[in-house]
Every structure is written in structure tokens, then in C-alpha cells.
Amino acid sequence: MLRKSGLCLKGQRMAPRSRHDGPSEVARPKKFATGFRCYPTNRDEREKSAVKWMEGKRIDDDVGPYWRVHDKIYNLDTFINKHPGGKDWILATRGTDITEAFESSHISTLAEKLLSKYYLRDAAKPRVSPYTFHDDGFFRTFKRKVRPVLQKVGRGSDWKIILIQDGLALTFAALAVVAILAQSFFAAALCGVVLAMVSMCAHNFFHQKDNWRMYLFDLTLLSSYDWRISHALSHHLFTNTIYDFEISALEPIFEFLPKANxxxxxxxxxxxxxxxxxxxxxxxxxxxxxxxxxxxxxxxRPENVLPFLELVLYCAFVPSFWIGLKLWLVMHSACSVWFLFIGLTAAHHHPDIYHEGDAMRDNPDWGLCQLDAVRDRVEVTGNLFLVSTTFGDHSLHHLLPTVDHSKLKYLYPAFFETCKEFDVPFQLVRQWELVCGKYLQLANITPNTSPPGYKAKME
Known part of the structure; x- marks a missing residue:
């Protein structure tokens, strides 16, 4: 089956390429089709990281020291310190195609007008990504519909989500004190579960402009800066594809793509x-x-030391270093378990949800492709606490990741209207279906041969 891009054949076996070869249509051997023009450099490195993922993307996108949006190259050097979202977003993406990030992060037309000031030249090669953003397509139509809504309600945090985030952070601190004073491993484990909730809520904040609450994510053993790359700039933009770092980072332990081998x-x-x-x-x-x-x-980065400050505090107020160390280890182990359990069963994994290797839809509108790779849960939708602590309202969050979770509920009427216009029925599923779906997808070796679209139902 030939993709509409005309650049990748299903079942085609391609030769390995050197990381120094630059972007090309030559890729490593794969037995599944892809809409992307080349196989990601560094994807199969033994030791994977957000830094290496971005280095590989620079090689594949091949735009020099500049930034690409659609088919134009821009020099944003003088804009780095002016960027309202913070300079890290611009610095981290230097040398890459930021089309998907630009489109999903900016809802008004102001950013597009401002971008024209930094135009350098037209791009000489087609984009690596297959996604489209046509004015009459699903995604841009949806953005037009939500603009007046967000002008009215705003896109930032309201008092409810601030209360949830700060309340969880205080609860985490209180449970840590209890664990220390009582030398209780149960309290440390419970503290770890709450810390996982803190981090999942903080994930809402690191999608936005720089703010102190995003650093609550760094109270875990993870890095908010790295996750802005691996999650916001990889997973969110290329969900369930070969360019999704959150898929490749778990391989070969968890193989979510439907590979025959x-x-x-x-x-x-x-x-x-x-x-x-x-x-x-x-x-x-x-x-x-x-x-x-x-x-x-x-x-x-300064925030990288936060978990080790926790360890110092644990050890400083208990009889011995070993007791403090064990309490700290229990806390972060429980945090890791809860975070992964929720993260892997929240929205993305089931044989009826699109994964790289399945037939891709004929219309590669980015918004439609996002909906193909996401499901929302009956038990979570409509409850802000669950939405913010279990990755809820996931379809809307993937479409507009910089809009605060507390404002997503106002966008459903425009979303439903757009879905009706494009004949895309919105589907809620049970949490249990996604828990089972994770294991079904791991066992799956048979790609869907028909484009699943968003109409596929999980019986």
C-alpha cells in the first residue's frame, strides 16, 4: 500500500542509515508501514533519552541552526528571550521542524503573524512528518471554533486546579513528615502515591509557559525539562508513532507497536x-x-537536585541513614508504580487504537490522527480532580495541550460541533477496557489493515 506522501511502502525493507547521512528516504529495516519520510535517527539506541531523541530529530529535519514551520525556515535567534512561553521551548527545538508544536500551542492567529517577521527562506525538502494542517481541515476548523470561547473564559489555570495542585503538594509534604516521625513504610508508600498525583497534575503546568508549579514534577525522580521534550514535543505531537519517544523508550521491555517479530x-x-x-x-x-x-x-539544572534534598531530609530526622534511605526508596518506588500504571492505561493502548504499523487514515489531518490514537474514559471525564491526576480529558488535551485542564470543559461544545461536521463520533470507554487493552496491545502482532479512524469501537 502506497502512502499518499508517495515515500514509504508497506512491507518495504530498507537499509540502515548512518546518523551522518542526513535525512533521506532510506531507513532501518521495518516490517510495518509509516507515513514518515525516514526512520528516526537514534530511535534504536541502547540507552535512550530526551536529549538523544532531539539530537536525532535535528539530523532528520535537517534545517541547520534554524526552525522550520510548514515549508518555511525561520531564524528565531532574536526571539528566544521574547517568547511568552519561556526561552527553553525555543532553545530546545533549534534545528528542527516545529510545525506540530507551533500549530497545537498557538490558537490565535497572532503567533502566525508574528512568525512572518523571522522568515528566512523556503524549505528545500518536504517535511519528514506526514501530518497536514489545511485551513478547511478538522484541526484548524476546531481551533477557529474555540477561539471565541477561550477569549471569554481564558486558557490559564482557575482557582480549582490551583487548589488541587497545591493541596496535593501539601498532602505529600504532610505524609512525608508522618513517614519520618513514625518511621512508617506504609506512610512512605502512600506519600509516593500522592507524589505521583502531584506529578500528573504538574504535567498540566509544564505544557504551559514557565511557572513554578511545573517544577513540582521534579519532586519525583523525573525531569520536567526532559519531559517537555519526551512528552510535550514527542509523544503529544507524534502519538503512537515511530517518533513517539514514550513508545520507543519502553522498548524492548514493552513493545506496543504491532510487530510480527x-x-x-x-x-x-x-x-x-x-x-x-x-x-x-x-x-x-x-x-x-x-x-x-x-x-x-x-x-x-537546579531542579534536578530536588529528589536528593528529599533524601537528605529523610535521613536527617530518623535514627540512621539506612532507615531514611529505605523510606525514600519506598516512597519513590510507590510513585513509580502508580505513575506507570495510570500512564500506560490512561488513553493510548488497545488494538482498536492507532499504533504505528496500522493502516494510516487517507486524510492525515493532524487533529484527526490525534483522535485515532486517543480514547477518553467514562469514569474520569467531567471530574477535574480525576482529570488532573489521571491524564483525563485526553482528546482535548492532545489537541490543545497548552490550554489548562480547568478550561477544557468549556471546549466540548465546539469539539462536538466540529466532530459532527467531519463525521467523527466521540467515544468514551471504560477504564477497565484500557487496562485490558494495554495487555491486548502488547500481545498484538497483527496490524490493522483498514484505517481505524475514530469510529473503531472497543467491544
């Missing part, structure tokens, strides 16, 4: 080895990040 252990072993992997995941991540800092492969 999955081993029996990869298909069914997660029932057992998840029990060992989930508690260790955060520790593996922090070890990898500090290894890179030590080797000079990435810079240390």
Missing part, C-alpha cells in the same frame, strides 16, 4: 515482569540522567 516473552511476559519493572523505572531514569550529566552529555 515480538517474542512470546514480549507479548505475555509483562504480566509478571511489570511487577519488577514498575518500582524500578524512576530509579533507572534518574541513574541514566545523572550518568549523562557526569559525562557532560547534558547540563545539570
Amino acid at each position: 515480538k517474542t512470546w516473552l514480549q507479548r505475555y511476559g509483562s504480566y509478571v515482569y511489570s511487577l519488577a519493572f514498575f518500582p524500578l523505572f524512576f530509579f533507572l531514569e534518574v541513574f541514566k540522567n545523572w550518568k549523562m550529566i557526569t559525562l557532560g552529555q547534558r547540563k545539570m
Whole structure:
């Protein structure tokens, strides 16, 4: 089957390419189709990281020291310190195609008008990404419909989500004190679960312009800066595709793409080895990040030390270092388990949800492709506490990630109207279906041969 881009054939076996070759249509051997023009550089590195993902994207997009939006190259050097969202977004994406990020982050037409001031030249090559943003397409139509709504209600945080985030942070601190004073491993574990909720709510804030609440995410062993890359700039923009870092980072332990060569252990072993992997995941991540800092492969940021300040506090107020260390380990193990359990069953994994390898829809409108790769849960939608602590209202959040979770509820009328206009029925599923769906997708080795669209139902 030939993609509409005309650049990738289903079942085509492609030769490996060097990271120095620059972007091309030559890619590593894969047995599934893709709409992307090339296979991601660094995707199959043994040790994966957000930094390496971005380095690979710079090679693939091949725009020099500039920024690409659609088919034009821009020089944003003089805009870096003027960017309302903070300079890190611009600095991190230097040398890449930021079309998807630009379109999903900016709802008004002001940013597009401002961008023209920094035009450098037209791009010489087609985009690596297959996604489109036509004015009469689903996504841009939806953005036009929500503009007057957001002008009225705003797109920032309201008092309710501030209360939720700050209340969770205070609860985390209180439980940490209880764990220390009582030397209670149960309290430490409960503290870890609340910390996971703090981080999931903080995820709402790191999608937005720089703010202090996004650093609550760094109370875990993860990094908000890295997650702005791996989550906001990778997963959110290229959901469930070969450019989704959150898919590749879990491989080969969790193989969510429907590959024919999955081993029996990869298909069914997660029932057992998840029990060992989930508690260790955060520790593996922090070890990898500090290894890179030590080797000079990435810079240390001040917020990176927050988890170790927690360890100092634990150890300072208990009889021995070992008791403090064990309490800290229990807390972060519980945090890791809860975060992964929710994260992997929140919205994206079931054989009826699009994953790279399935037939891609004929109309690659970015908004429609996002809906193909997302589902929302009956139990969560409509409850702001659950939305902010379990990755809820996920369809709207993926379409407009910089809009605060507290304002997404106002966008449903415009969303339903756009879905009706484009014949896209909105579907809510049960949480249990997505819990089961995770294991069904891990076991899945058969790609969907028909474009699933958003009409596929999970029976």
C-alpha cells in the first residue's frame, strides 16, 4: 500500500542509515508501514533519552541552526528571550521542524503573524512528518471554533486546579513528615502515591509557559525539562508513532507497536515482569540522567537536585541513614508504580487504537490522527480532580495541550460541533477496557489493515 506522501511502502525493507547521512528516504529495516519520510535517527539506541531523541530529530529535519514551520525556515535567534512561553521551548527545538508544536500551542492567529517577521527562506525538502494542517481541515476548523470561547473564559489555570495542585503538594509534604516521625513504610508508600498525583497534575503546568508549579514534577525522580521534550514535543505531537519517544523508550521491555517479530516473552511476559519493572523505572531514569550529566552529555539544572534534598531530609530526622534511605526508596518506588500504571492505561493502548504499523487514515489531518490514537474514559471525564491526576480529558488535551485542564470543559461544545461536521463520533470507554487493552496491545502482532479512524469501537 502506497502512502499518499508517495515515500514509504508497506512491507518495504530498507537499509540502515548512518546518523551522518542526513535525512533521506532510506531507513532501518521495518516490517510495518509509516507515513514518515525516514526512520528516526537514534530511535534504536541502547540507552535512550530526551536529549538523544532531539539530537536525532535535528539530523532528520535537517534545517541547520534554524526552525522550520510548514515549508518555511525561520531564524528565531532574536526571539528566544521574547517568547511568552519561556526561552527553553525555543532553545530546545533549534534545528528542527516545529510545525506540530507551533500549530497545537498557538490558537490565535497572532503567533502566525508574528512568525512572518523571522522568515528566512523556503524549505528545500518536504517535511519528514506526514501530518497536514489545511485551513478547511478538522484541526484548524476546531481551533477557529474555540477561539471565541477561550477569549471569554481564558486558557490559564482557575482557582480549582490551583487548589488541587497545591493541596496535593501539601498532602505529600504532610505524609512525608508522618513517614519520618513514625518511621512508617506504609506512610512512605502512600506519600509516593500522592507524589505521583502531584506529578500528573504538574504535567498540566509544564505544557504551559514557565511557572513554578511545573517544577513540582521534579519532586519525583523525573525531569520536567526532559519531559517537555519526551512528552510535550514527542509523544503529544507524534502519538503512537515511530517518533513517539514514550513508545520507543519502553522498548524492548514493552513493545506496543504491532510487530510480527515480538517474542512470546514480549507479548505475555509483562504480566509478571511489570511487577519488577514498575518500582524500578524512576530509579533507572534518574541513574541514566545523572550518568549523562557526569559525562557532560547534558547540563545539570537546579531542579534536578530536588529528589536528593528529599533524601537528605529523610535521613536527617530518623535514627540512621539506612532507615531514611529505605523510606525514600519506598516512597519513590510507590510513585513509580502508580505513575506507570495510570500512564500506560490512561488513553493510548488497545488494538482498536492507532499504533504505528496500522493502516494510516487517507486524510492525515493532524487533529484527526490525534483522535485515532486517543480514547477518553467514562469514569474520569467531567471530574477535574480525576482529570488532573489521571491524564483525563485526553482528546482535548492532545489537541490543545497548552490550554489548562480547568478550561477544557468549556471546549466540548465546539469539539462536538466540529466532530459532527467531519463525521467523527466521540467515544468514551471504560477504564477497565484500557487496562485490558494495554495487555491486548502488547500481545498484538497483527496490524490493522483498514484505517481505524475514530469510529473503531472497543467491544
